[in-house]
Amino acid sequence: MGKKTRNRATRSEVSAADNPRRPCPCGSGKRYKVCHGAGDDIIVVRPFEGLAAEPDLVAMREFLPSATAALPVRSGGPVTLASVLPGASAAIVRDNGDVLIGMQVQTRSGDLSTDLAGALAWARSAEPGSSLPVVGPDRRTAERLQDVLEPETALEPTVHADFSWWIPGGEPDPEAQAMLERANSVIMPTEAVAGPGVRGAYWVDTGSKAHVRWVRTEDEPTLMAALARLSDQGGLELGEGSRYAGSFRAHGLVVPVWDVDRESHSSEWGAPAAEFAKRLDEVLAGLAEKPLSDTEHRARAVLAGKQITLR
Structure with a gap:
């Protein structure tokens, strides 16, 4: 597929660059110039279109508080998609090499699909124990999720009662324990x-x-x-x-x-x-x-x- 999915004719998108004072097409309610106008001039309205995992991706991005799922990547080792990672990180490579990609992250990009593919590309080459706070312009690639996932494979999210999966094995240190307690205190069943x-x-x-x-x-x-x-x-x-x-x-x-x-x-x-x-x-x-x-x-x-x- 390569760059084919980036063709403007194949995806839902809206440009607001012609009038930066208009409401941002992303639906935030803010004016374009103070929202996505600071980044891309194209808002991809339906970033996960064409993927069988689309409804699961939307749910994990918007309202699943604590969930994980195996990401159906076409090549490379296993990848875990998470609703949210510690510190709302875009990606984490654990000490044992496990790769986790976060859905609920801060972004000013107009295309979540590109951001997620960029986080995955970073994780593929990152050292164990590393984390990526946010996918900035320097981390975005020509690929989108549609280029790196099996399009016909849906996700099977596991919904967790808390965030204990953030720190697998052993007892967390006091700082990590406090972080878990704060996160768990606001989780909705x-x-x-x-x-x-x-x-x-x-x-x-x-x-x-x-x-x-x-x-x-x-x-x-x-x-x-x-x-x-x-x-x-x-x-x-x-x-x-x-x-x-x-x-x-x-x-x-x-x-x-x-x-x-x-x-x-x-x-x-x-x-x-x-x-x-x-x-x-x-x-x-x-x-x-x-x-x-x-x-x-x-x-x-x-x-x-x-x-x-x-x-």
């Missing part, structure tokens, strides 16, 4: 929702409410039309004890969110999610043959009012 046809769905307890967040890979207009039809049919909820709360956009994908009964165990939402997946697939299949009715268009407008955009 999170578990994957499993069921037939269910992927990229996660239950999370925020302390006051419990939610199911589901990363969908359909394009936004199609998905919102399908959700509007389900809403008009009374089929938008996951089941008893749930309420559709809205959705957010993250890295080109839509993530519907449901409030769910906090007293229910996370595993109890697997079967209702599988049933919802069946209903949604049926509606998606029929959209081309039957356009939205007037009432369904109104339902879509209501759902659109419940959307927010994350960076």
